Every structure is written in structure tokens, then in C-alpha cells.
Amino acid sequence: xxxxxxxxxxxxxxxxxxxxxxxxxxxxxxxxxxxxxxxxxxxxxxxxxxxxxxxxxxxxxxxxxxxxxxxxxxxxxxxxxxxxxxxxxxxxxxxxxxxxxxxxxxxxxxxxxxxxxxxxxxxxxxxxxxxxxxxxxxxxxxxxxxxxxxxxxxxxxxxxxxxxxxxxxxxxxxxxxxxxxxxxxxxxxxxxxxxxxxxxxxxxxxxxxxxxxxxxxxxxxxxxxxxxxxxxxxxxxxxxxxxx
Amino acid sequence: xxxxxxxxxxxxxxxxxxxxxxxxxxxxxxxxxxxxxxxxxxxxxxxxxxxxxxxxxxxxxxxxxxxxxxxxxxxxxxxxxxxxxxxxxxxxxxxxxxxxxxxxxxxxxxxxxxxxxxxxxxxxxxxxxxxxxxxxxxxxxxxxxxxxxxxxxxxxxxxxxxxxxxxxxxxxxxxxxxxxxxxxxxxxxxxxxxxxxxxxxxxxxxxxxxxxxxxxxxxxxxxxxxxxxxxxxxxxxxxxxxxxxxxxxxxxxxxxxxxxxxxxxxxxxxxxxxxxxx
Numbered sequence: 001x002x003x004x005x006x007x008x009x010x011x012x013x014x015x016x017x018x019x020x021x022x023x024x025x026x027x028x029x030x031x032x033x034x035x036x037x038x039x040x041x042x043x044x045x046x047x048x049x050x051x052x053x054x055x056x057x058x059x060x061x062x063x064x065x066x067x068x069x070x071x072x073x074x075x076x077x078x079x080x081x082x083x084x085x086x087x088x089x090x091x092x093x094x095x096x097x098x099x100x101x102x103x104x105x106x107x108x109x110x111x112x113x114x115x116x117x118x119x120x121x122x123x124x125x126x127x128x129x130x131x132x133x134x135x136x137x138x139x140x141x142x143x144x145x146x147x148x149x150x151x152x153x154x155x156x157x158x159x160x161x162x163x164x165x166x167x168x169x170x171x172x173x174x175x176x177x178x179x180x181x182x183x184x185x186x187x188x189x190x191x192x193x194x195x196x197x198x199x200x201x202x203x204x205x206x207x208x209x210x211x212x213x214x215x216x217x218x219x220x221x222x223x224x225x226x227x228x229x230x231x232x233x234x235x236x237x238x239x240x241x242x243x244x
Numbered sequence: 245x246x247x248x249x250x251x252x253x254x255x256x257x258x259x260x261x262x263x264x265x266x267x268x269x270x271x272x273x274x275x276x277x278x279x280x281x282x283x284x285x286x287x288x289x290x291x292x293x294x295x296x297x298x299x300x301x302x303x304x305x306x307x308x309x310x311x312x313x314x315x316x317x318x319x320x321x322x323x324x325x326x327x328x329x330x331x332x333x334x335x336x337x338x339x340x341x342x343x344x345x346x347x348x349x350x351x352x353x354x355x356x357x358x359x360x361x362x363x364x365x366x367x368x369x370x371x372x373x374x375x376x377x378x379x380x381x382x383x384x385x386x387x388x389x390x391x392x393x394x395x396x397x398x399x400x401x402x403x404x405x406x407x408x409x410x411x412x413x414x415x416x417x418x419x420x421x422x423x424x425x426x427x428x429x430x431x432x433x434x435x436x437x438x439x440x441x442x443x444x445x446x447x448x449x450x451x452x453x454x455x456x457x458x459x460x461x462x463x464x465x466x467x468x469x470x471x472x473x474x475x476x477x478x479x480x481x482x483x484x485x486x487x488x489x490x491x492x493x494x495x496x497x498x499x500x501x502x503x504x505x506x507x508x509x510x511x512x513x514x515x516x517x518x519x520x521x522x
Contacts, residue, residue: 002344002345002346002347003344003345003347005344006341006344006345007345009341009344010330010333010341013330013333013337013341014330014332014333017332017333018332083328083330083331084324084326084328085328085329085330087294087322087324087328088328088342088345089345090292090293090294091292091293091294091317091320091322092317092342092345092346093313093314093315093317093318093345093346093347094314094345095314240296243293243294243295243296
């Protein structure tokens with residue numbers, strides 16, 4: 001337990017040092033999406049009774065949870081490859097579980113901050129949704145999935161450049177294809193099937209349904225939980241591979 | 245304190261550590277001396293759990309590093325070759341996180357932080373971010389951090405590399421004091437004078453093997469006490485003598501320039517391996 005607290009606390013202290021820059025960075029992309037897709041083009045698109053901004057905001061929450069949680073991989077890699085701080089953890093008498101849990105929770109915390117920034121940014125646009133327990137459960141599961149994936153990838157890559165490639169080939173495509181900007185159910189069946197393989201699609205579905213007050217699908221939550229546990233297990237078993 | 249039997253580690257076809265056997269006693273200040281790539285850092289990395297053991301066995305304080313890694317790690321403090329402090333955090337925060345990693349209670353972390361910062365003469369820097377410290381201060385803080393959890397054994401991997409001579413001597417004095425206060429110290433270096441000044445015993449490491457192991461004075465005494473360097477054609481030739489008188493009488497017979505000096509560990513290393521340490 002002491003190792004988990006130390007790892008998490010260290011990340012939080014660093015986050016505190018960088019808080020203003022981090023918050024500003026977290027605000028830029030969502031603000032651009034809200035202005036361009038939501039505000040400027042939003043009147044051209046409607047989903048029944050709802051504006052495109054109401055459709056878009058849950059998608060942005062899902063996307064930000066993913067990107068901010070996954071960004072912990074960059075911090076881990078900088079600590080590992082540039083500052084060699086990872087060695088301090090390896091030389092300490094802590095288990096892999098403490099390390100992975102600490103970093104995963106740090107990624108989730110950072111992602112929740114990003115979600116908070118988006119919800120605040122949405123207020124001036126007049127978008128207020130239902131932020132009940134099912135909404136927050138879906139957000140937490142989304143954060144858990146991608147923070148766990150981030151820790152696993154950070155342990156498996158051999159350089160910081162590899163990490164950037166993973167972001168380009170996995171995270172960025174998923175951000176656009178995972179039901180964030182458009183409804184997946186309007187696509188052909190085979191495309192829908194393919195996109196349902198992406199955890200972000202389930203996160204978008206769950207976050208959108210819960211925040212718009214629609215019935216939620218339990219399967220989305222179950223998929224996120226199972227994928228998150230699988231990534232966490234992968235991270236746990238990848239820590240030893242980070243040693244020579 | 246340290247027991248190593250046939251320790252091995254390979255990277256592809258390269259044998260970084262090639263069957264090292266070693267015993268280091270409690271309270272000893274032991275040094276690994278060798279050129280870059282000799283296997284010094286790899287040995288320390290294996291002993292501290294940073295690198296997987298390739299073969300053989302090692303134990304620290306009676307705890308096998310493979311079978312009881314956490315118990316072995318609790319015995320050790322590590323000062324790595326490169327600075328690996330959290331530069332954005334303060335001196336206090338760096339020490340506190342280390343204490344937490346080793347499961348120290350809050351009150352003990354506080355008192356130990358104050359004690360150690362007094363010890364390394366950095367008490368006035370406690371709330372300063374590490375990025376504002378000089379290279380020498382960072383090195384002293386790394387030593388303080390490694391001592392935070394009161395380890396029985398301190399590993400110092402090239403502790404003064406990159407530091408200027410005045411700061412290097414200050415670090416040496418600190419290392420001596422740590423040993424006098426009861427810690428066992430395992431040091432790697434490629435600075436001859438560092439090994440001569442600090443170590444009770446020195447092992448010469450070359451291509452992953454220990455080629456000699458003895459007290460520094462005994463390693464040097466194998467060659468004599470005095471050395472004369474002279475240019476012979478395009479090569480430097482060194483001759484060794486038991487006494488200064490023998491050396492000066494030899495030099496008197498030479499018709500070229502020469503340098504008379506005391507034998508050092510570099511001579512001993514060169515005579516055994518045919519290469520210089522640095």
C-alpha cells in the first residue's frame with residue numbers, strides 16, 4: 001500500500017507543479033471542437049429534439065477521458081527514458097501492483113480533470129446534461145481502460161518515439177471513429193461491427209446515453225470493465241519487461 | 245554483506261558480466277575499478293534489482309536477490325551514475341517520496357529528512373526545487389536520498405562523474421563519513437585517485453571479469469613503489485622500482501627526458517590488462 005501511495009502522490013505533486021499549463025492544454029482541443037463543430041456548424045445538424053452540441057459534448061467527454069488518461073504514458077516515458085526516475089521505483093521494495101495501480105489512478109485523476117474542464121467549457125455554450133451516477137461510472141470506466149492501456153504501453157515500448165507512434169496509430173484514429181463526432185448506428189452494419197471493437201465506442205455510447213437521460217446498455221459498461229481489467233493485467237505483467 | 249557467485253549477464257553475444265565471484269564484508273568500503281564497458285554498472289544494476297540476473301547467484305544481507313527481492317532491496321541504498329531526482333519537486337518532496345516508497349512512518353520521514361539535510365549540509369535548501377540546485381548539490385541530495393531509509397549497504401555508481409575536482413573531494417569526504425558511521429559501501433569508479441583514496445579493497449574489472457582483487461596498496465606494491473615514464477621512440481615506456489634510490493640511479497643512466505613518480509592503481513591495472521582505466 002505504501003508503494004501505491006508514493007507513486008500516486010509523486011504524480012499528483014508533479015501535476016500540481018504543472019497545473020496551470022495542464023489545464024490550459026486540456027482546454028484547447030475541446031474548445032476548438034465546441035466552437036467549430038458545435039457552435040459554427042451545429043445549426044446545420046440536429047438529432048431529433050437535440051442540437052449537435054448536445055450530441056457532441058458526451059463524445060468530447062469520452063474522447064478527453066481517453067486522451068488525458070492515455071497521456072500518463074508520456075509522463076511515465078519521460079520519467080523512464082529521460083530522467084531515469086523509473087529506476088528509483090525499481091530499486092524500491094514495492095510490488096508491480098503498487099506501481100501499476102499508482103500510475104493508473106494518476107492517469108484517471110488527470111483524465112477526470114480534463115472532463116471537468118470540458119464540462120465547464122460547455123456552460124457558456126448553454127449545454128448542461130444529466131451528470132448522474134451512471135454518467136460518472138461510464139467516465140471512470142473509460143478513464144480506467146485508457147490509463148491501464150497507457151501504463152502497459154509505457155512499459156512495453158523501447159523508446160519515446162515508439163510511444164508517439166502508438167498515439168498516432170491507436171489513440172488518434174479511435175478518437176475520431178469511436179462515436180465521438182457522429183452516431184455509429186447510422187453506418188453500415190459491418191462498419192458498426194468493426195467500430196464496436198473499439199472500447200471508445202462503448203464509452204461514447206454509455207456516456208452519451210447516461211448524460212442525455214436515455215436508457216443505458218449494460219453491455220457497454222461490462223465491455224469497458226472487462227477491457228480495463230485486461231489492460232490492467234497486461235500492465236501488471238509488463239513491468240518486469242521494462243527491466244534489462 | 246554481499247555474496248556473489250558466478251554472476252553473469254549477457255546482451256546478445258556480449259558478456260557484460262562474465263562469472264563474477266565476490267564477498268564484501270559488513271562495514272567495508274569496496275570499489276570496482278575499470279574502464280567504461282567493463283561491467284561495473286551492470287553488476288550494480290543486477291544487485292539493486294534494476295537488471296535481471298543472467299546467471300549465478302547473489303545475496304545481500306543474507307537475502308537472495310532473486311528469491312527475496314524486496315527484502316534484499318530494503319538493505320540497499322542506490323546512488324546511480326546519472327541524476328535521477330524529480331527536478332520539479334523540492335528537496336523535501338524528493339526525500340519524502342523515497343521514504344514512502346520504503347514504507348517509513350510519517351514522523352520518521354520528517355526527522356530523517358532534517359537529519360540527512362544537516363548531514364549533507366543542505367538544510368537551507370529543503371524547500372528549493374531540485375532544478376535550481378547545482379550538480380554538486382544534486383549529487384549530495386542523491387546520497388541523502390539513498391540513506392533516507394537507513395540502508396545497511398550503499399551502492400555508489402560513479403558518484404563523482406562529471407563533477408569538478410573541488411566538489412569531487414567534498415563528495416569523497418561525505419562518502420568516508422557515511423562509511424565511518426557504519427554503512428557498507430560498494431563503489432564503482434573509473435577515477436584512479438577515487439579508488440585509491442576511498443577504498444579498503446579494490447577489484448579490477450575488465451570485460452566482465454575480476455582480474456585482480458586486493459587492498460589498493462597491495463595491488464600497487466606488486467609493481468614496486470616508484471615509476472619512471474620515458475618516451476621510447478613513439479611509445480611511452482614505464483619502469484617500476486622498489487625504492488626511489490633505484491629509480492633515480494636508473495634515470496641517471498638515461499639520456500632522454502623522463503618523469504619520476506609514485507606507482508598508482510592505473511599502473512597496476514595496465515600491467516594486468518594491458519589497457520588504461522580511463
